[in-house]
Amino acid sequence: MIGVALVGLGDIALRAHLPALLRNPEVTVAALVDPDPARRALAAAHARAPVAKDVREVLADPSVRGVVLATPPWVTAGLIAQVAGSGRFVLAEKPVATSLEAGEKLLALPEEQLRRVQAGLTYRHDPALELLGEWLRSGLLGSPLLVRAHIYDERRDPADPAHARRVEETLRHGLPLVHEGAHVFDWFRLLFGAPERVDDAWTLATRDGLPAPNLCGVRLLCPHGTVVLAEFGWLTDAPPRCEISVLGDRGHVRLDGYSFTVELSTAAGIERFEFEPDRTTRCFDRQLARFVELITGVRHEADPGLEAGVATLALAERITTLLEGRR
Numbered sequence: 178m179i180g181v182a183l184v185g186l187g188d189i190a191l192r193a194h195l196p197a198l199l200r201n202p203e204v205t206v207a208a209l210v211d212p213d214p215a216r217r218a219l220a221a222a223h224a225r226a227p228v229a230k231d232v233r234e235v236l237a238d239p240s241v242r243g244v245v246l247a248t249p250p251w252v253t254a255g256l257i258a259q260v261a262g263s264g265r266f267v268l269a270e271k272p273v274a275t276s277l278e279a280g281e282k283l284l285a286l287p288e289e290q291l292r293r294v295q296a297g298l299t300y301r302h303d304p305a306l307e308l309l310g311e312w313l314r315s316g317l318l319g320s321p322l323l324v325r326a327h328i329y330d331e332r333r334d335p336a337d338p339a340h341a342r343r344v345e346e347t348l349r350h351g352l353p354l355v356h357e358g359a360h361v362f363d364w365f366r367l368l369f370g371a372p373e374r375v376d377d378a379w380t381l382a383t384r385d386g387l388p389a390p391n392l393c394g395v396r397l398l399c400p401h402g403t404v405v406l407a408e409f410g411w412l413t414d415a416p417p418r419c420e421i422s423v424l425g426d427r428g429h430v431r432l433d434g435y436s437f438t439v440e441l442s443t444a445a446g447i448e449r450f451e452f453e454p455d456r457t458t459r460c461f462d463r464q465l466a467r468f469v470e471l472i473t474g475v476r477h478e479a480d481p482g483l484e485a486g487v488a489t490l491a492l493a494e495r496i497t498t499l500l501e502g503r504r
């Protein structure tokens with residue numbers, strides 16, 4: 178059994194990482210770490226494992242071979258360096274940092290440490306994206322493409338002010354396109370190739386008093402003339418739909434942003450593709466299976482490595498630079 182510590186016991190840790198760790202037959206949860214005693218108590222109710230306040234306590238334990246970091250992104254970059262430096266394998270939540278500078282510092286880690294770090298770009302492991310990638314490579318939709326991504330999440334729930342405070346704190350560390358873009362820009366790079374140009378960008382705050390605009394968008398030019406229009410939004414009482422649509426001369430694909438159910442429309446008709454089990458379960462299980470393969474040596478390179486996490490930060494930085502130049 179491979180001892181894995183879970184560091185950061187917030188929402189995504191308890192909702193997705195801990196259940197995945199408990200489901201994996203090769204893994205034992207070696208420690209649960211969070212400075213907040215309430216989060217430690219909540220996690221300990223789900224899994225029988227030693228609890229700790231600080232990752233340093235865990236790094237003294239030789240049974241810990243891997244560490245999952247589900248911490249706020251402004252904390253994660255420092256922890257990646259600390260944990261990788263201790264000889265452990267690291268699966269680090271996205272975004273791996275909140276600035277390109279911090280991300281590039283991580284890429285300068287010694288090669289032997291860098292190769293032990295997997296970026297938590299969870300949803301790139303989804304079979305729906307693999308299927309879409311196959312269609313695009315085979316030219317099923319034609320080329321170039323018009324891609325429209327509407328990424329709306331983190332609805333403001335008047336009954337849950339603590340959630341709104343947490344999301345506002347995250348907004349203090351970057352626009353939604355920095356945080357959601359960690360996933361979405363990664364999918365664009367995999368599916369359409371690295372963007373060649375940032376043609377336009379905009380932001381909008383739906384109310385006063387927010388630490389940064391809660392809506393933002395960008396127009397990108399990708400290889401082969403593909404145009405991507407992407408918008409991201411948080412913290413409205415009623416968000417619009419969350420989906421990605423890909424239109425070409427011969428077909429149209431609609432990917433539901435939450436379930437990753439895919440609808441393909443061509444001259445031959447409309448087909449729907451659904452995958453089991455739910456998206457969170459299948460993606461966190463697949464991601465963890467790859468991490469276990471990295472730890473056991475079945476896999477020689479992290480899938481994906483840190484460079485993929487930093488590539489999303491590089492694009493986010495190009496966009497924020499364009500926005501700042503306009504101010």
Ligand SMILES: NC(=O)c1ccc[n+]([C@@H]2O[C@H](COP(=O)([O-])OP(=O)(O)OC[C@H]3O[C@@H](n4cnc5c(N)ncnc54)[C@H](O)[C@@H]3O)[C@@H](O)[C@H]2O)c1
Pocket residue numbers: 184185186187188189190210211212213216230231232247248249250252270271272297299343356
């Ligand atoms: N992969 C995904 O699908 C997905 C989904 C949601 C969030 N995320 C990412 O996961 C990360 C965590 O998000 P969340 O919504 O769970 O946040 P959260 O605020 O609910 O949880 C973060 C936890 O980390 C703890 N923490 C802070 N500093 C720490 C430290 N030094 N050591 C240990 N624990 C520390 C906090 O006390 C808190 O309990 C973010 O980077 C977010 O972008 C990923």
